[in-house]
Amino acid sequence: MTDTAHSTSMTEHGSDDQLTEAADRPTPTPSSKGTPVLEARGLVKTWGHVIGLADVDLRLDAGEVLGVIGDNGAGKSTLIKCLTGALTPDRGEILLEGRKVEFKSPLESRTAGIETVYQTLAVAPALDIASNMYLGRERRVPGPIGLITRKLDKRGMVKSAKQEMTKLGIATLQDMRQRVETLSGGQRQAVAVARAAAFGSKVIILDEPTAALGVRESNQVLDMIREVRRQGIPVILISHNMPHVFGIADRVHIQRLGRCAGVVSPATTTAEEAVAIMTGAKQLQPAPTSDA
Amino acid sequence: MADTASVSAEPDFESLAPKLTPLTRIQRQLHAHPALGPLIVLIASAIVFSFINARFYASANISLMLQQVAVIATLAVAQTLIILTAGIDLSIGAAMILSQLFMAQVAANNHVPGLLALLIGFVVGLGTGMLNGALVTRFRLPPFIATLGTLSIFTSIGLLYAGGQTTQASQMPGLLNWTGNAVKIGPYNLINGVLLMIALYIVVNYVLGQTKWGRHVYAVGDDVDAARLAGIRTNLVLFSVYAVAGLIVAVAAWVSIGYTGAASPNNAVNANLESITAVVIGGTSLFGGRGGVIGTLFGALIVVVFTSGLTLANVNDLYQPIAEGILVIAAVGVDQWIRRVKV
Numbered sequence: 001m002t003d004t005a006h007s008t009s010m011t012e013h014g015s016d017d018q019l020t021e022a023a024d025r026p027t028p029t030p031s032s033k034g035t036p037v038l039e040a041r042g043l044v045k046t047w048g049h050v051i052g053l054a055d056v057d058l059r060l061d062a063g064e065v066l067g068v069i070g071d072n073g074a075g076k077s078t079l080i081k082c083l084t085g086a087l088t089p090d091r092g093e094i095l096l097e098g099r100k101v102e103f104k105s106p107l108e109s110r111t112a113g114i115e116t117v118y119q120t121l122a123v124a125p126a127l128d129i130a131s132n133m134y135l136g137r138e139r140r141v142p143g144p145i146g147l148i149t150r151k152l153d154k155r156g157m158v159k160s161a162k163q164e165m166t167k168l169g170i171a172t173l174q175d176m177r178q179r180v181e182t183l184s185g186g187q188r189q190a191v192a193v194a195r196a197a198a199f200g201s202k203v204i205i206l207d208e209p210t211a212a213l214g215v216r217e218s219n220q221v222l223d224m225i226r227e228v229r230r231q232g233i234p235v236i237l238i239s240h241n242m243p244h245v246f247g248i249a250d251r252v253h254i255q256r257l258g259r260c261a262g263v264v265s266p267a268t269t270t271a272e273e274a275v276a277i278m279t280g281a282k283q284l285q286p287a288p289t290s291d292a
Numbered sequence: 293m294a295d296t297a298s299v300s301a302e303p304d305f306e307s308l309a310p311k312l313t314p315l316t317r318i319q320r321q322l323h324a325h326p327a328l329g330p331l332i333v334l335i336a337s338a339i340v341f342s343f344i345n346a347r348f349y350a351s352a353n354i355s356l357m358l359q360q361v362a363v364i365a366t367l368a369v370a371q372t373l374i375i376l377t378a379g380i381d382l383s384i385g386a387a388m389i390l391s392q393l394f395m396a397q398v399a400a401n402n403h404v405p406g407l408l409a410l411l412i413g414f415v416v417g418l419g420t421g422m423l424n425g426a427l428v429t430r431f432r433l434p435p436f437i438a439t440l441g442t443l444s445i446f447t448s449i450g451l452l453y454a455g456g457q458t459t460q461a462s463q464m465p466g467l468l469n470w471t472g473n474a475v476k477i478g479p480y481n482l483i484n485g486v487l488l489m490i491a492l493y494i495v496v497n498y499v500l501g502q503t504k505w506g507r508h509v510y511a512v513g514d515d516v517d518a519a520r521l522a523g524i525r526t527n528l529v530l531f532s533v534y535a536v537a538g539l540i541v542a543v544a545a546w547v548s549i550g551y552t553g554a555a556s557p558n559n560a561v562n563a564n565l566e567s568i569t570a571v572v573i574g575g576t577s578l579f580g581g582r583g584g585v586i587g588t589l590f591g592a593l594i595v596v597v598f599t600s601g602l603t604l605a606n607v608n609d610l611y612q613p614i615a616e617g618i619l620v621i622a623a624v625g626v627d628q629w630i631r632r633v634k635v
Binding site: 125127135150152 | 324499502503504505507508510511514515517518519521522523524581582
């Protein structure tokens, strides 16, 4: 099992005969960008006979958007859950900025600077935009007054929420006191992404952010992702939507049957080829695409 | 999804939006301010009853109504907190009786000093809340079932402990009876319990509206998964809501001793349902996350205004529950309607 697992994870940069060299793995690709922001090495997660992840490596470099694609059951969600602490991997290690981390809950990964936007639009509908952006991280009125009265700094939070929105170029949301339930799906997603961008100091993970959205709203979210990248925060984008992923990602991590079937660059690989790899119709032969 | 059209950044999109009918305007306002509807009903009914019988707005009658509402209004604060989390508490009336029986009996029979007796009553109240909270969060029981069970348990423990006995206020230390002491404010003859109730409303309204905990209560009631994903420890918030409700129940027990001048297992047998009635009429949604205590105060007042007004209008007593029932159904109907708001 270990052998096959190794070979799979290494297809990314070499054929099987390079296995020994690859086994002692400092990052497979000679990364010119220094230490990856987030790195997973040899993640394994199984439930009895069900293999969620079989020795998966993942690398996220500074300032990049890493797409993660894969068919249903390929282990995309399991991979992300392991990264955010929603699941604990059976084996393997996760490094954040080169330091080994072990998240026991999503809260811990958040505290460490990894923000995740979940597929299920995780916003509270009856609360307003500002409240949602600061949900779980409310700010109190500064000074002794805040200490004694425990009063929330509502005006301050509204103001900062507005600033974050402006920073991401979201012009459609003006009134931060507007309840989220009065917003469209795209606007809600914008709130969720803005929240992640406001607090995700190191990594932002977006799980199918465009799945429930229309064309124009999807484009707005993709623009936001570009803006987040421009600000230097790396993004992991999980999506089924090939045009979205290939339109925005710098590299694409392809999951297949619990393994990483390869990491390709949209510059050299088309979406069709990626789908072929994803579905097993094509093997990624010695193709150092990620070096390209 | 039709309303997503208004997402656009183009400024002139506003003018393309469908014209608001007066009805949708009302719907929007009620949606944004859940206490507005109950306030309007309260004022309108007060005006109507004043026209029917001028004695309605006499200061004596207003004083009487405020005294009558004190216990239920206090209890309804606890109920509001729980309903805001999309729960419901069927046991708070029984918990209140249990708490007041302990306060009264330890003072009257065991000669415990007043302050300590009061404290014991608060501990009992807190304990009932914590038990409910544990059942809901630890054992994941639906609040309706958990509190249905504790309703019977608290009732029986109260009866067993007190042996069915009523303790008169005269047998208790002055502190326990303090809530029943008369206090005159302007033309109104009130009791301290009314002031305590009003103070409680001010405090809880502040806590719900202005503090982190309050916001988390709304978030948990609104969408528990979203709250959890936002990093809120939802079970802790839920548990704390039930615990705080338990303390408020003890306040209600104290007010009840003062108002009725006794601690009896037969006090306020309908308190559970009356507190829910006040909350629902007050515009707090049974689905959680929407509403507040000010609406509940209006809701409790509406009930007592109808009771008093109908009595003064010489309407048969038996019609009063009918009026109450219509109010509850109308309030929930309105809630369903405003929850479908489109903006």
